[in-house]
Amino acid sequence: MKPNDRLRHRILFVGLAASFAAAGWVSVEDADPVPVANSAVKRKPAEPAAAAGAESRSELSGNFEQLGKRVVSMEFGDMFPNRSWEPPPPPPVKPPPPRAPSLPFTFFGRMVENGKTVVFLSQRDQTFAVSSGDTVSGSYRVEEIGPDVLTLIYLPLNERQTLNIGAIN
DSSP states (O other): OOOOHHHHHHHHHHHHHHEEEEEEEHHTTTTOOOOOSOOOOOOOOOOOOOHHHHHHHHHHHHHHHHOOOOOOOOOOOOOSSOOOSSSOOOOOOOOOOOOOOOOEEEEEEEETTEEEEEEEEEEEEEEEETTOEETOOOOOOEEEEEEEEEEEEEETEEEEEEOOOOOOO
16 A cells, blocks of 8 residues: 555544544434423323233224325315316407498489489489488488488498488589
């Protein structure tokens, strides 16, 4: 062995001895008895073996049987619930409020008689002659006839719609 190896071994031995001494010294200081946290546990005085008989054995066996039983509490719920990695469904989209359909009429012509304007409207193969206040096709009421715009009200929704009828020449 080299001289450096001997020195190193001696230093390690001294360190090990110091560790054991420190551990023994700490355990001697902590040798005071620790107070019992739950003083409500009281033990019965020991009975003589002959007096105890079979009753103490049945009590002991009953206690040992209960040791093997475990009570599972669901107080905290499922610890490992099933999880889905799918994104949550989008929130339901609120449908837009109902709107009146586009006007089914086209301007066919206009006539002014005794200061009262009558407008001719066509819808598919029908022609209507209307003036202010008239109801057309059961669902539209003529509100106003202007110089270049006819204003109709869609009755089911009470919504105003306009139809361009051009200026009077």
